[in-house]
Amino acid sequence: xxxxxxxxxxxxxxxxxxxxxxxxxxxxxxxxxxxxxxxxxxxxxxxxxxxxxxxxxxxxxxxxxxxxxxxxxxxxxxxxxxxxxxxxxxxxxxxxxxxxxxxxxxxxxxxxxxxxxxxxxxxxxxxxxxxxxxxxxxxxxxxxxxxxxxxxxxxxxxxxxxxxxxxxxxxxxxxxxxxxxxxxxxxxxxxxxxxxxxxxxxxxxxxxxxxxxxxxxxxxxxxxxxxxxxxxxxxxxxxxxxxxxx
Amino acid sequence: xxxxxxxxxxxxxxxxxxxxxxxxxxxxxxxxxxxxxxxxxxxxxxxxxxxxxxxxxxxxxxxxxxxxxxxxxxxxxxxxxxxxxxxxxxxxxxxxxxxxxxxxxxxxxxxxxxxxxxxxxxxxxxxxxxxxxxxxxxxxxxxxxxxxxxxxxxxxxxxxxxxxxxxxxxxxxxxxxxxxxxxxxxxxxxxxxxxxxxxxxxxxxxxxxxxxxxxxxxxxxxxxxxxxxxxxxxxxxxxxxxxxxxxxxxxxxxxxxxxxxxxxxxxxxxxxxxxxxxxxxxxxxxxxxxxxxxxxxxxxxxxxxxxxxxxxxxxxxxxxxxxxxxxxxxxxxxxxxxxxxxxxxxxxxxxxxxxxxxxxxxxxxxxxxxxxxxxxxxxxxxxxxxxxxxxxxxxxxxxxxxxxxx
Numbered sequence: 001x002x003x004x005x006x007x008x009x010x011x012x013x014x015x016x017x018x019x020x021x022x023x024x025x026x027x028x029x030x031x032x033x034x035x036x037x038x039x040x041x042x043x044x045x046x047x048x049x050x051x052x053x054x055x056x057x058x059x060x061x062x063x064x065x066x067x068x069x070x071x072x073x074x075x076x077x078x079x080x081x082x083x084x085x086x087x088x089x090x091x092x093x094x095x096x097x098x099x100x101x102x103x104x105x106x107x108x109x110x111x112x113x114x115x116x117x118x119x120x121x122x123x124x125x126x127x128x129x130x131x132x133x134x135x136x137x138x139x140x141x142x143x144x145x146x147x148x149x150x151x152x153x154x155x156x157x158x159x160x161x162x163x164x165x166x167x168x169x170x171x172x173x174x175x176x177x178x179x180x181x182x183x184x185x186x187x188x189x190x191x192x193x194x195x196x197x198x199x200x201x202x203x204x205x206x207x208x209x210x211x212x213x214x215x216x217x218x219x220x221x222x223x224x225x226x227x228x229x230x231x232x233x234x235x236x237x238x239x240x241x242x243x244x245x246x
Numbered sequence: 247x248x249x250x251x252x253x254x255x256x257x258x259x260x261x262x263x264x265x266x267x268x269x270x271x272x273x274x275x276x277x278x279x280x281x282x283x284x285x286x287x288x289x290x291x292x293x294x295x296x297x298x299x300x301x302x303x304x305x306x307x308x309x310x311x312x313x314x315x316x317x318x319x320x321x322x323x324x325x326x327x328x329x330x331x332x333x334x335x336x337x338x339x340x341x342x343x344x345x346x347x348x349x350x351x352x353x354x355x356x357x358x359x360x361x362x363x364x365x366x367x368x369x370x371x372x373x374x375x376x377x378x379x380x381x382x383x384x385x386x387x388x389x390x391x392x393x394x395x396x397x398x399x400x401x402x403x404x405x406x407x408x409x410x411x412x413x414x415x416x417x418x419x420x421x422x423x424x425x426x427x428x429x430x431x432x433x434x435x436x437x438x439x440x441x442x443x444x445x446x447x448x449x450x451x452x453x454x455x456x457x458x459x460x461x462x463x464x465x466x467x468x469x470x471x472x473x474x475x476x477x478x479x480x481x482x483x484x485x486x487x488x489x490x491x492x493x494x495x496x497x498x499x500x501x502x503x504x505x506x507x508x509x510x511x512x513x514x515x516x517x518x519x520x521x522x523x524x525x526x527x528x529x530x531x532x533x534x535x536x537x538x539x540x541x542x543x544x545x546x547x548x549x550x551x552x553x554x555x556x557x558x559x560x561x562x563x564x565x566x567x568x569x570x571x572x573x574x575x576x577x578x579x580x581x582x583x584x585x586x587x588x589x590x591x592x593x594x595x596x597x598x599x600x601x602x603x604x605x606x607x608x609x610x611x612x613x614x615x616x617x618x619x620x621x622x623x624x625x626x627x628x629x630x631x632x633x634x635x636x637x638x639x640x641x642x643x644x645x646x647x648x649x650x651x652x
Contacts, residue, residue, distance in 0.1 A: 052646050057645050057646050058646060077569070077570065078569045078571075081564065081568060081570075082567060084565060084566065085566060086567070090565050090566060092649065096558060096559075096562040096649065098559060098562075099262065099559075100262045101258065109562075109566060110566040110567055112251045112254075112255060113563075113566065113567040113568050114567070115248055
């Protein structure tokens with residue numbers, strides 16, 4: 001199976017005043033193509049730092065990180081920006097859509113920074129991505145005219161539009177109610193079934209049941225890394241939720 | 247990322263904040279418009295003064311006998327008899343940069359016709375004088391070279407003299423007026439020139455052959471002055487040099503002697519008056535320039551607020567692949583778009599208000615193309631200059647912190 005992410009003894013230290021904080025103390029794991037990995041840990045476990053490292057926003061103090069076969073550690077700022085643009089799709093907790101901007105324009109955004117696409121191709125890819133997340137009917141809705149779930153779908157479409165090697169979701173269901181959270185999980189599971197590689201960072205242990213692999217962090221160490229042999233269906237769970245009239 | 251995309255992004259961002267963009271622009275609009283209006287007014291008054299001087303004959307050169315020392319006593323210039331007819335003839339024959347020459351003698355006194363009389367000045371000149379001073383005959387004709395040879399008692403009179411002597415609207419041509427008991431037949435009337443910049447009535451005069459005035463009015467053989475015009479205004483200096491050489495030779499002056507004549511050209515007057523209006527223009531432009539500067543600071547202020555407000559957007563753009571230079575360009579283009587759009591509106595409003603000033607207050611205006619170009623260039627530079635710092639700040643944000651900025 002193809003390696004998408006390989007971390008080799010990653011350490012990350014921060015200098016806070018006179019003190020050195022060890023956020024990551026030697027992380028090693030490999031993620032293969034088509035895995036749906038949840039990374040869990042309480043606050044202070046180093047999961048945000050790990051996410052920043054995986055997302056090429058930050059570079060480790062020591063250790064090697066290969067993304068899709070490319071060594072990230074020695075890369076400069078601009079090279080990492082290009083790498084993020086081509087290989088990574090981010091989904092954030094608070095969606096981070098541009099205000100007063102239509103769904104299509106939001107989804108087009110990553111392609112604006114890729115000179116390989118012209119405006120016609122951009123539009124076409126953005127529309128396809130929005131159809132894929134079930135928002136084919138709301139292409140020209142502005143971000144302030146949409147619900148939280150819809151906004152997160154737009155954000156997922158934006159993460160998909162550049163055909164990334166890996167989708168990095170940071171508490172992607174954190175701002176949503178239970179039902180909408182499951183709807184988003186259904187979408188992630190469908191992307192997993194299509195063969196996409198997904199890393200989902202969360203502190204919600206429930207979500208781990210719906211992923212194919214679960215990595216637990218504590219104090220900058222990996223304390224468990226288990227394959228989930230019994231992946232629950234989010235669709236089924238959604239169907240079993242009591243219907244509320246609100 | 248290509249430039250077109252950058253423009254699209256910047257344009258979308260501006261379109262999202264139309265009112266704010268417009269208010270920011272307002273500073274630039276007012277700045278550019280006032281620069282253009284002020285320069286138009288300044289240049290307009292300069293031009294109108296220049297036009298008046300040129301109406302007097304901007305290439306005119308006046309030669310007068312200079313004050314001389316005799317036995318240690320400085321003599322009045324008018325008493326000097328150093329300018330002779332031969333000086334006049336030599337200037338006519340030997341100069342290359344002088345186009346028209348006229349001797350000049352004058353006398354003041356009462357002019358009488360019938361029961362009316364008025365004080366005026368009679369100028370003894372040759373017909374060349376008409377070209378030099380830009381006088382035109384309105385009615386009748388100018389006296390001729392033949393009249394000069396014969397010292398004929400003919401004259402041409404100005405409008406003020408006509409009004410004083412012929413209050414009933416009679417046609418003065420052919421009538422005989424008396425000046426110091428001497429009868430002159432009026433052969434022509436001058437077209438009115440009005441008052442000059444110094445407030446002198448240019449129509450209160452009588453022109454007669456210089457020979458007549460010399461022999462029959464003043465009884466002198468010398469000339470009180472010689473008036474000539476350079477070929478073009480640019481050649482004034484050369485003409486003055488030529489004349490000065492001829493006069494020094496004729497008057498047998500040694501190397502060390504001072505000139506016994508003075509040569510004045512209109513250039514001095516013209517440059518004196520234009521210096522004043524130039525200074526006024528500079529002052530007006532400076533005031534206007536300050537308002538452009540204030541407009542620029544307005545842009546910087548708004549861009550700065552905008553960067554802070556859009557920190558999360560910047561973080562997002564960076565995390566999906568925008569480089570520092572992309573962010574920098576985006577904000578820089580935004581501020582340039584604001585200033586250039588403001589500049590364009592300012593140019594239109596500036597020209598418009600200059601025209602309004604012209605039609606309402608009747609100030610002379612002149613819109614110089616370079617002033618439009620200059621203020622436009624300045625406001626583009628303002629956009630770059632004042633947009634740079636906020637844009638740089640945006641580009642240097644850390645995406646990790648920016649994306650979580652509340």
